[in-house]
Amino acid sequence: MDRSESLRAGAVRGITFFPWQAYLAALVFIAVLYWLFPGNLLFLTRVAILALLVMSLDLVTGYAGLPTLGHAALFGMGAYGAALCAKHLTGDPLLGLAVASGSGALLALVSGLFLVRYQGLAFLMLTIAVVQVMQNIASKLQSITGGDDGLSGFEVAPVFGRFEFDMFGVTGYWYSMILLLLSFIVLQRIMSSPFGLSCVGIRENRDRMSANGTRIYPQLVKLYVIAGAFAGLAGGISAQVNQIVGLDSMGFELSAEALVMLVLGGTGNLVGAIVGTALFSGIHHFAATANPFHWLFVIGGLLMIVVFLPKGALQLVARRLAGRVLSLFGRHA
């Protein structure tokens, strides 16, 4: 087995190429969830949508090392994009998704060209400013966005002409889950490439990358646009599945929640994004039903604990489990 084969079969520090069996297993898992929790499809759908948002956040914060509290702007842009598409253009969901993704990417481009020149606290603050400004604009353009009441009254056509979006959420569930899986596959691919590695390089030592002759600014802008495309996609799915878009889809609170979810699950490897979202949403779901303030206790406590865990403890556990599973398929991790 020559060098590249042996390397490809293995994991290089968190950038793994999952074998196709893993994706099949994921598909099976999605089906199992569907079978086990038929009454919680709406909840699971929401988790899938948020997981996609958080994965896209992972690109910017986890891989490139730029913590942002403005990612919801891209989500919201996609949501409004898809909704407006359904309302004024066509009810075709896949086209709507294309519009959503494109809108997110566009906003990411416009804001990214400016934002990505900064780092650290300045960058963080500016992302907050962007999301607040966007929310203000959305609120002001009431005639288009519905303002505080939200944008509704649009109909989304059945997927492939057959699967209708109804209030039972069956179509919504499969729609969002499959899109989550596909997005995961694509993002994995992108972040395992030399481009993805260069983003990690930028995070770890910008001066080193510059010394190699790499231009940091264009790489980060490209990354930000990709992240925007997927965040927009998540927003679009949300709009289509829920058939309503509110101002909160473009809010600081959503951005903060996404960041918390990401960190809970672990940054820099996409899987953490999904795990963290599931964990956070699960806790929120159970704790909030009792008393809305109590879940703050739990989440607050969790966050404080997570910070003091050794670097990537959750990930270490996850990786060990993953290693065991993969070795069942005859691969080394």
Add this chain to the structure above:
Amino acid sequence: MLQLSNILIDGVVYGMVLFVISVGLSVTMGLMRFINLAHGAFAMAGGYLAAWLIREQGFPFFAGLALAIAATMALAAVLEAFVFRRLYARTELQQVLFTIGFTFFFIASVNFLAGAYIQQIPLPAWLQGSITLGARTLPTQRVLVAAMGLGVVLLLWLLIVRTRFGIWLRASVDNSAMSSSLGINIRLVQCATFAFGAGLAALGGVLGAELMPLEPYYPLKYLVLMLVVVAVGGLGSVSGTLCAALLLGIVDTASKYLASGFGNFFFYAAMILLLALRPHGILRRR
């Protein structure tokens, strides 16, 4: 013309409140490089304690205020020494997350102990009236806030420029490794500064209770405001924070008077502009 002076006065008062609350955060971030997103909790603690002491326990206004500030400072000192200090060496993201978690926890605790409604701080009779200054009649409370704000500025100036502690502080902000090797007790400086900043936040919380109502979500609601002031003003810069707070206070007030439909738009637009031009702080050149 009347409106312009109203805007200026209200803007300055609002700016003063923002300054008093945020200056502690700015110095902490400059000194310990510690992003403390829980800073608002001290402002809230001060407000809640003052409300409880004055309203429930019958303390006179200034006594209650002083006690609330002292108690908050004590709380902050303990937290700094036993909890926050462990975070100084950690990454920015970890600090952000821990302090957000702490804030959530704090909010839930406050709600548990004091309920979810807005805390009112009753003002003594003499503060409820108006004062005539020259040609204008202003609510006494506003004048007090502005006066106390100025007092804080003066106090800080005296402290930082005129005392030995101030020299220690400035040296430590500039270069803490060097300072500690020169015999400056860094830990003491850090703890004292943190506590003092928290005390100022508590004062600001009480003074600003009318503009920024005290309820459990206070630290999160106004977090962004504080961060904006600190970021624009430059970490560790007292004068920068003052500048930024006044500027942003006036801009926000002006937009409330003149363009209320736009919400916070101008505030954030101003912030973007200022940060873009001076990412290291309004008065910094670096």
Add this chain to the structure above:
Amino acid sequence: MSLLKIESLRKSYGGLKVTDDVSFALSEGERMAIIGPNGAGKTTLISQVAGALSSDSGRIFLGGEDITAWPGHRRVGQGLVRTFQISKLAPDIPVIDQLALAIHQRDGSIRNMWRHKDSYAQVLDEASAILRSLHLSAAERRTPSEMAYGDQRLVEVALALVLKPRVLLLDEPMAGVPRSEAQLILDALERLPAKLAVIIIEHDMDLVFRFAQRILVLANGAVLADGTADEIRNNDIVRAVYLGKGGNS
């Protein structure tokens, strides 16, 4: 025609002249050392040549082309590479990946978003080869945070070499390296490609006299002397200012 030509470079910070009318030319394969007391402006000079700092006046020519206005990354692309006094390595990325990043940058494949980074067999082989030549094969998958400092400095040299430089600027490669590991670096320096023009900033005089045919002495930002090792050794002014003052490092 000289490979690297510096013409009347000047830079001041306020009233302080950090680079004072510095000129010299370097040919292919020439090895030059820049020496001088601390604060003489050696690193500042290198930074200007590399494009990390801008000069107030003067010009820089690479292979005859005026590169004075070129940003740093463009100079790297044309073969002007520098290393740093304090190691600039990503602490937690495996060494072989860091080398691969440099190679990808050089070859342009850093833009690729579709192929797995480990599928580039040629890139990885090249990275392995250079690590092997520096006796660092065992460290291939290690991260800098897991390596001895001397090895880290070697990796830094490897990174510079992998960018296929025509001119290499080494800023105190021995700085911070314990005596026990110094030999590795010395060996590596001795085996640098013959056609490579090298400028090395160093305080270790043994190394300087062993490695460099030509020495540039800098003091207060200006060139004090420029000649062969022997000429410098026997230069009275230099001895007085630098070498003679118990200058033994």
